[in-house]
Amino acid sequence: MSRTDTAAETEWKPPWYLRLLKIATWILYLWVLIGVIALSLRVFLLLFAANPDAGFAAFVYRVSDAYLHPFRDIFPTRDLSDGGYLDVSALFAIIIYALIAGGIGAGVAAIGRRIERSERQHREEMDRMARAEQAQRALRAQGVGTTPSGAQAIVGGYPAGQVPTGGAGYPPPPGTAPGSP
Numbered sequence: 001m002s003r004t005d006t007a008a009e010t011e012w013k014p015p016w017y018l019r020l021l022k023i024a025t026w027i028l029y030l031w032v033l034i035g036v037i038a039l040s041l042r043v044f045l046l047l048f049a050a051n052p053d054a055g056f057a058a059f060v061y062r063v064s065d066a067y068l069h070p071f072r073d074i075f076p077t078r079d080l081s082d083g084g085y086l087d088v089s090a091l092f093a094i095i096i097y098a099l100i101a102g103g104i105g106a107g108v109a110a111i112g113r114r115i116e117r118s119e120r121q122h123r124e125e126m127d128r129m130a131r132a133e134q135a136q137r138a139l140r141a142q143g144v145g146t147t148p149s150g151a152q153a154i155v156g157g158y159p160a161g162q163v164p165t166g167g168a169g170y171p172p173p174p175g176t177a178p179g180s181p
Contacts, residue, residue, distance in 0.1 A: 035067035
């Protein structure tokens with residue numbers, strides 16, 4: 001096995017579904033963030049009675065309308081002096097979208113932890129396999145306990161280098177009498 005083959009095997013990529021899920025949550029997070037910003041600007045512009053015909057104000061009202069739609073008319077608006085008013089429904093929408101953003105943020109963090117855990121498990125498995133392979137190569141280089149084919153040699157029913165020389169439970173070595181020291 002060449003060095004490039006080993007490098008290719010140790011390269012790890014998270015599963016496609018985790019990558020796709022993380023991308024989708026970031027897109028949703030961005031969408032919610034745009035909504036919170038647009039609604040915040042809307043509240044500020046309405047509070048200070050900005051001219052709705054001005055280009056920026058018209059743009060903010062147009063973008064924030066889509067985000068405000070599910071919350072419209074939940075709470076009445078509060079008239080303030082000098083023509084401005086407080087859009088309480090928009091404030092409520094900001095709170096709800098901020099909670100959603102927090103949940104999405106927690107989801108992104110959980111997916112990130114899952115990806116990191118999978119990557120760490122993969123690295124640990126690759127390290128374990130590399131250590132086992134290195135130990136096998138070291139044993140082969142020393143020629144300990146192997147035949148030329150790489151199989152372990154068996155001598156008289158015992159692995160090579162481990163032939164018993166007598167003692168408890170083993171027969172005495174050849175040429176000695178039983179019970180002699």
